[in-house]
Amino acid sequence: MAHITLALKTPTGDTLATHALDTTGAPQHIAAMNGAYYQFTDAASGLAPEGLITKRQGDDLYITFDDGTDLIIDHYFSQGQGALVGQQANGGLRNYTVAALGEYELAAEVAAAPAASAPDTAGKAGLAVLGGLALVGGGIAIAARDHDKDHHDDNVAPQPQPEPQPGSNPQANHAGKITISGEMKVGQTLAAQVSDGDGAPDNVQYQWLRDGEPISGETGATYRLSSDDAGHKISVHAEYTDAKGTAEKPTSTALDVENITQTPVANHEGTVSITGGDKVGSTLTANISDADGVPDTGVTYQWLRDGQAIDQANGKTYILTPDDADHQISVQAAYKDKAGHDEDQTSDIRDIPASPSSGPYSEYAVKAASSTVVNVKNPAFGAKGDGKTDDTAAIQKAIDAVAAKGGGIVDIPSGTYLLDAMRHETSSFETSGLVMKSNVTLRMTSTTLLRAMPNDSQYAAIVTIKDANNVHLIVAAPSKATVPPIPENTANGGTV
CATH class of the missing domain: 2.60.40.2700 (Immunoglobulin-like)
Known part of the structure; x- marks a missing residue:
């Protein structure tokens, strides 16, 4: 039992296909390939197989390594009749003789063939039967010397065929x-x-x-x-x-490519526009248009309020906050277009209307200790306001961040925020829910709801104000709503 590898190669030695041949089963079929030659390797030795017998059956070539037919190359005789070769120990290629005719047809041709007067006058049939058969494969011809199938001293490498034999030359490749x-x-x-x-x-x-x-x-x-x-x-x-x-x-x-320093390409300036609502809580989106092409990445945004940069507003979208009411909003975009031009464009101004008056609480204007304003739904804090998520830590994080900057406003937009109202101990006193800090204002809309999570504590509270000064809770309440006043003594301690 032999294990043979067959590689189909181009005249330059590039491998087109490889087949593993198992001689224990039924014959394996492969399709002949025009312009290729066939190199066989015995897996045991890494060299050319010792025995390789060929037989023609119509247009197909039958090959035997042991007993019986092991390989059939379909349409071999109409697809270039590529050379059959194998690597020898000295590095050269051994070529195998291809039977051009069946056994009985071959005997008849031998009997009828005239003696060849010279190699250059021998006909194709004469070459085939006398062992001088030209084996043509993709422009390669290997001339076999007179020997039987057990003579293995050939060391002939495939060479270019200057004048292929008529009828066996594959069609010349038309280079792409x-x-x-x-x-x-x-x-x-x-x-x-x-x-x-x-x-x-x-x-x-x-x-x-x-x-x-x-x-x-x-x-x-x-x-x-x-x-x-x-x-x-x-x-x-x-x-x-x-x-x-x-x-x-x-x-x-x-x-x-023409050098742009010699003939500059005119820039098609880009434009930036804003889409979205104009009410507090609405989401605005920056849209860039540029005939020279907008890059997929690398665009830098900066949202502006009255022409001044809004802190941490550097995305493609921006959510309007109460601070934007009765102000002008625009956005600036900087990028390099696909023609290589640097662009820095600012959108038209969007006028954001003032929030409607709805009672003394909405009219009450707080003078913040600093200009810091944050929104609890900012990803930096992560409040959800969906009535399902515990938002205590997220809102507390926003309060602490504003306090660390000297004070300011914490906006809690519309939504239902669940808070842990259970009493918990700190290093100096007991608190519940949100713990306010000095100079911090909680600003809510009329549809903002702070709801305590279910608990069985007798001392639960949503907001704790203790040891803090200049603390405010503002609610934009409906005109007929009754809003309980904030205790005036909360500077020294108290809960809501």
Whole structure:
């Protein structure tokens, strides 16, 4: 039992396909490949198999390594009749004689064939029967010397066939070509075009090159020239297998890109617009439009109130807070467009109307100890206000952050916020719920609800004000709502 590996190779030695042959079972079928030769390797020795017997059956080639037929190369005699070879111990290639005719047909040809007067006048049939059969494979011809199948001293490597024998020469490959179309200017789009007389497939793999080096990520059939290409040479490489099974790897002629320092490309300035509602709590979105192309990443945003930067408002979207009421909101966007121009654009102004008056509490204006204003739903704090999540820690984090900056306003927008109202001990006193700090104002809307989580404590409280000064709780209540007053003595201690 032999284990044989078969490799189908091009005349340049590139492997097209590999097959593992098992001689213990039924014959294995493979399809002949025009322009290839067949190299056999015995797995036990790493060299050419000792015994290889061939037989022609119609258009197919039958091959035996042990007893019986082990391999059938379908359509071998109409697909180039590639050479059968194997690696020898001295590094050379041993070639195997291919039976061009069946056993009885071969005997008849031998009897009828005239003696060859000279190698250059022998006919094809004569070469076949006398052992001088030209084994042609993709432009390779190996001439076998007169010997029987047990003579293994051949050391003939495949050589180019200058004048292949008529009738056994595979069709010559029509080398594929690739060209570039388009204007070689920054901002223009180039297109790669493949042409191949043997037929080009749809799944061509491309790689665009700048000065012969691959351009990262540019593997499509088109390429848009950027400012990085100005003054450089652009080409494109393609790899595919044509319709006749030949691997093709053409590269286009390198073309010069016009230098933008000589002929600058006009910039199409981008614009920034704002969409979204204009009421407190609404979400605004910045939208960029640029004829030169907007990048997918690298855009920097800054939201502005009355032309001044809003702290921590650096995303594509912005949620309006009570501080924005009766003010003007805009957004600034900075980026490099796809033509290489640096853009820094500011949107038109959006006027945010003042919140409607709804009673003394909404009219009461607090003079904050500092300009710091935070929203508890900011990702830095993470309050949900969904009536399901314990928001105690998130709101307390916002209170502590404002207090650390000397005071300010903590906005709690519309929603239901669950709070842990159970009494808990600190280092100096007992507190419940939210613990207020000096110079901090809690500002809520008329639809903000602070709700204690279910508990059985007799001393539960939502807000604790103790040892804190200049503390305020503001509620924009409905006009007819009754809002209980805040105890005036809370500077020294108290709960709500």
